Amino acid sequence: MLRDCDLSGLARLACTGAAEARPALLRVQTRLFLDAAPHSHEDVETFATLACGLIPLVDPDTRAVVARALAPHPAAPRAVLEALLHSGGAAAAAVVAAMPALPQEWRESVLASGEPSLLVALATRPDLPAAVVRELAARADDAVMLALARNSALAVPDDVLRDLVVRARRNAPLAEALLARSDLPAIDAAALLPLAPPARRKEILARLAGQARVAPRRTRPAGSAVARALLDHAARRDKLGFGVLIAKAIGLDADVAARVLTDPSGELLALSLIIAGLTSDEAVRVFLTLDPALARSVETIFTLADRVRTTDAETARLALEACLGRHLDRAAGRSASHVPAMAPSGTPERGAKGAPLSPAVEQDTMRRQG
Known part of the structure; x- marks a missing residue:
């Protein structure tokens, strides 16, 4: 660092001389302070005095540069960081984000500010x-x-993560960020399946399949009456009739079934056809005829056909429930609120006839899995 005699001269220049010298002086002295080690008490005090005097006199860009450099440094004088925090703007944000140990009172001040x-x-x-x-x-x-x-380094509480997942169903950037987290449970990742990159969807379903294995298996009868009726509606591009029938077949409310048919990825439709009992050949016929937009992409058709071939009905059911935020009602075709959370057994807890989860069960189910 510059010695005291030099600093005193520079400080006088900063206060009485040309204003254009002040940003350069603050940047240079900050760099010198960071490069010097170890720091004596006198060095810290001298730098703090100079910096605190200059911070109100320099432009916001200079304050931001200085804050980004100083904030992560363990020896940065608290008085300087506080001056930068109070200066606002990008400088304050850099201090809040990068200071090794943000004082509680500063944190509370940030929350109270609402900035x-x-x-x-x-x-x-x-x-x-x-x-x-x-x-x-x-x-x-x-x-x-x-x-x-x-913030992958942050342990997000389960209730907050659950809320983020619910919001992310209609927020692609938020979904992308959540799917990149290594601590996202499989059932929550499944809730974001249509928004996941195509390469990730198979991986998500594979994780979920490990949990679905504890549930009873269900066969998929080929050529069933339901399958024939669905194929007929698809061939006529009768989306309304198709939607009503698929809703009844798998236990969805009709308005929720509309989300299945408007999902541009086709993933929700594929899951629904698996649950309804269609074979992969029957499902491909639906993909090719029901929606011209879906049929135009050969890659999408192949991907969805593979999904039907490789995904069992129980995994598809868990994934669709997570995506739609509803329990499928196997008996009456009704649905109820669903929160993407895991039961202690590793399988989403189901209420009788699609009833909402009780608060006690819901709290119990939030253990992380997968």
């Missing part, structure tokens, strides 16, 4: 208590939730 950029910066930290993660998620801000999902 979007600071909340996003806070959401990137790996050391947040569960209560803070919940408070951030409760803001229902897309950028904050995306930052939480992308």
